[in-house]
Amino acid sequence: MSVNQNQEQRKQVLDFMTSAHQQFASVKEGANASYIPYLASVPSNLFGIAVAFTDGEVLEVGDTQYEFAIESISKVFTLAKVLEEIGKDEFKAKIGSNATGEPFNSVIALELHNEHPYNPFDNAGAIATVSLLNAQSSDDRWNQIISTYNLFAGRNLTVNDEVYKSESDTNAHNRGISWLLKNSGNMYTDPDQACDVYTRQCSVAITCRDLAIMGGTIANHGVNPVTKKQVVSRQNIQPILAEMMMNGLYENTGNWLYTTGLPGKSGVGGGILAIVPGTCALAVFSPPLDVHGNSVKGQKVGAFLSEKLGWSLLNK
Numbered sequence: 001m002s003v004n005q006n007q008e009q010r011k012q013v014l015d016f017m018t019s020a021h022q023q024f025a026s027v028k029e030g031a032n033a034s035y036i037p038y039l040a041s042v043p044s045n046l047f048g049i050a051v052a053f054t055d056g057e058v059l060e061v062g063d064t065q066y067e068f069a070i071e072s073i074s075k076v077f078t079l080a081k082v083l084e085e086i087g088k089d090e091f092k093a094k095i096g097s098n099a100t101g102e103p104f105n106s107v108i109a110l111e112l113h114n115e116h117p118y119n120p121f122d123n124a125g126a127i128a129t130v131s132l133l134n135a136q137s138s139d140d141r142w143n144q145i146i147s148t149y150n151l152f153a154g155r156n157l158t159v160n161d162e163v164y165k166s167e168s169d170t171n172a173h174n175r176g177i178s179w180l181l182k183n184s185g186n187m188y189t190d191p192d193q194a195c196d197v198y199t200r201q202c203s204v205a206i207t208c209r210d211l212a213i214m215g216g217t218i219a220n221h222g223v224n225p226v227t228k229k230q231v232v233s234r235q236n237i238q239p240i241l242a243e244m245m246m247n248g249l250y251e252n253t254g255n256w257l258y259t260t261g262l263p264g265k266s267g268v269g270g271g272i273l274a275i276v277p278g279t280c281a282l283a284v285f286s287p288p289l290d291v292h293g294n295s296v297k298g299q300k301v302g303a304f305l306s307e308k309l310g311w312s313l314l315n316k
């Protein structure tokens with residue numbers, strides 16, 4: 001493609017991002033997560049859209065520099081690290097790749113399956129995934145995780161201490177899940193340590209731009225499009241995208257796939273990530289969530305841009 005054609009296409013993407021922002025800014029549906037007190041206090045009207053292309057160009061509209069809590073989107077990047085460590089076959093045997101159809105923190109889902117986790121995005125599987133890292137100590141486990149995230153983002157990320165404190169004070173349910181996993185032999189380190197490191201990973205502060213670049217690394221077959229560093233091997237991209245496609249937005253994943261045709265992942269901090277393999281990643285930040293914990297505006301932007309720009313993988 002000539003330079004001019006490429007610039008023309010990028011302008012078209014930016015124009016659609018701008019019209020999505022204008023069109024959906026006034027949407028009032030949804031509510032901030034409130035079960036983590038800090039998240040309830042984030043201004044609900046913040047709204048950012050960023051797209052990172054595999055050549056490293058990043059387009060941004062709206063509040064793309066505001067730092068928000070990554071929450072469950074972190075699960076994608078810890079999954080990547082653990083896949084690198086133990087390989088996809090062992091991962092599938094120990095954690096899995098099917099949906100439970102239940103909420104992300106469901107204990108019933110765990111009980112229905114002999115307390116075996118089902119996938120890395122429900123909390124049970126996500127905490128078990130953290131526990132699978134071969135680490136000498138809690139600090140070592142944490143350092144392995146944050147250094148992976150830094151490679152995905154191409155900069156040093158930090159934990160939002162207020163989020164971490166708010167979440168640590170209120171994570172008894174997740175600690176309960178961790179001990180159930182221990183009970184059934186599906187916890188590979190001290191349950192409280194795994195839950196604490198998991199809580200810290202959910203408290204990492206990212207901007208919408210960071211999230212687009214982190215996703216852009218997946219879209220770019222594991223190579224960070226900005227730093228050009230290989231962060232995850234190509235063979236692990238398909239398992240990551242499969243998990244996203246199957247359960248990235250929990251019980252609303254089917255509706256998301258129906259409208260976008262793309263693997264996605266949400267977090268209760270208001271972020272949503274969508275991957276267009278080989279092309280780009282879309283990141284949206286808007287705190288009000290649907291009842292399943294997915295950003296309302298994020299889902300609308302994903303559907304709109306995928307349709308306008310022909311991103312769907314199910315219509316090639």
Ligand SMILES: NC(=O)CC[C@H](N)C(=O)O
Pocket residue numbers: 071072073104105123167174199202266267268269293
């Ligand atoms: N879906 C989410 O983003 C949930 C993450 C949150 N830290 C929790 O464990 O409940």
